[in-house]
Amino acid sequence: AQSVTQLGSHVSVSEGALVLLRCNYSSSVPPYLFWYVQYPNQGLQLLLKYTSAATLVKGINGFEAEFKKSETSFHLTKPSAHMSDAAEYFCASERRGAQKLVFGQGTRLTINP
Amino acid sequence: SAVISQKPSRDICQRGTSLTIQCQVDSQVTMMFWYRQQPGQSLTLIATANQGSEATYESGFVIDKFPISRPNLTFSTLTVSNMSPEDSSIYLCSVGSLEGGYTFGSGTRLTVV
Numbered sequence: 001a002q003s004v005t006q007l008g009s010h011v012s013v014s015e016g017a018l019v020l021l022r023c024n025y026s027s028s029v030p031p032y033l034f035w036y037v038q039y040p041n042q043g044l045q046l047l048l049k050y051t052s053a054a055t056l057v058k059g060i061n062g063f064e065a066e067f068k069k070s071e072t073s074f075h076l077t078k079p080s081a082h083m084s085d086a087a088e089y090f091c092a093s094e095r096r097g098a099q100k101l102v103f104g105q106g107t108r109l110t111i112n113p
Numbered sequence: 114s115a116v117i118s119q120k121p122s123r124d125i126c127q128r129g130t131s132l133t134i135q136c137q138v139d140s141q142v143t144m145m146f147w148y149r150q151q152p153g154q155s156l157t158l159i160a161t162a163n164q165g166s167e168a169t170y171e172s173g174f175v176i177d178k179f180p181i182s183r184p185n186l187t188f189s190t191l192t193v194s195n196m197s198p199e200d201s202s203i204y205l206c207s208v209g210s211l212e213g214g215y216t217f218g219s220g221t222r223l224t225v226v
Contacts, residue, residue, distance in 0.1 A: 034214055043119075043205055043219040044156075051213050090155060099144060101207075101215060103155040 002027050004093050006104035014112045019063075019078040021107050023091030026072065031093040033074040034101070035065055038088040047089075050074060061085070086111045114210050115140050119218030126196055126225050133192045134221045136206035141186035146215070147179070150203040159204075162189050196225045 007022040025031060032051050036044040048059025055067040065076045074091060091104040116139040126132050136145060147159040159179055160168040168181040182190045193200050203220045210216050 032213070036217075041222075043117075044217040046114075046210075046214045046216070049214045099209065100146075100158055100161070101156075103157075105155045 002031065002093060002095050002102050004091050004102055004104035006089075006091050006107050008107055009105060010108045010110065012110040012112060013081045015083055016080050019076070019081045019085065019109065021076040021089050021091075021109065023065075023074045023076065023104060024072050025074065025091075025093045027093065027095065029096065030067070030069055031095050033065075033067060034092045034094070035059065035063070035074075035076050036090045036092060037061075038090065038106075040087075044090065047076070081109075081111050083111050083113065085109060114216045115142065115208050117206060117208065117216060117218035119206055119221055121221055122219065123222035124224070126223065128197050128225055130196055131192055131194045132196065132223060133190050134204055134206075136189045136191070136218055138187045138208055142208040143186070144209060145183065145189045146207040147181065147189075147191045148205045148207060148217075150205065150220070152201065156205065159191070193223065196223075198225045201225045 003026040005024045034049045035047040038044050047063050048057045050057050050067045058064045063078045067074050089107050092101045118137040120135045145162045148156040150156045158171050159174045160170045162168045162181050162183040164183045164186050180192045201224050203222050205220045206218045207215045
């Protein structure tokens with residue numbers, strides 16, 4: 001069955017430091033992959049998506065993610081954290097043609113001043 | 114991307130009662146999706162709603178508990194029936210995006226007392 005695993009339910013970094021949020025998928029065929037952000041008391045906002053074009057995907061707010069088939073990973077990175085990046089981040093996968101998202105458990109990102 | 118309006122944004126309900134959540138999209142869409150986010154948890158798909166046909170429910174969700182209407186291509190409702198405290202969650206509707214990925218409403222925060 002399709003699944004998504006996010007390593008680390010909480011990640012804390014200092015302002016200006018590198019942000020790395022980990023996501024691994026389980027699927028025999030590479031799925032579509034997404035990163036969403038959820039700010040407190042808000043819905044989900046799409047940060048970026050992988051749909052089998054370039055393996056390095058750039059998103060909004062300076063985030064990017066790299067699809068690595070050999071590692072079944074789609075980790076999210078940002079070179080320099082900003083206080084406004086504090087939020088919950090969800091990795092999700094979609095089996096091609098399924099039109100159904102499977103979400104990871106989420107990672108809460110805290111930014112220390 | 115489509116803009117989704119979801120109402121109510123939050124509600125506190127007595128156990129045993131029902132709540133109907135509305136989702137309005139600013140453009141016509143074929144499929145609408147309803148998700149549940151339990152406290153501190155990730156998102157789980159409840160059902161997929163196509164206009165003109167019965168909703169398709171995921172494992173663990175039944176129509177008697179979560180009846181869904183889809184009267185036209187821009188609107189859907191989800192009813193949470195005979196509520197118990199375990200139904201306290203955030204409920205979100207979602208639609209597919211032409212650019213790939215999915216757009217989410219801001220969610221309905223339900224507390225059952």
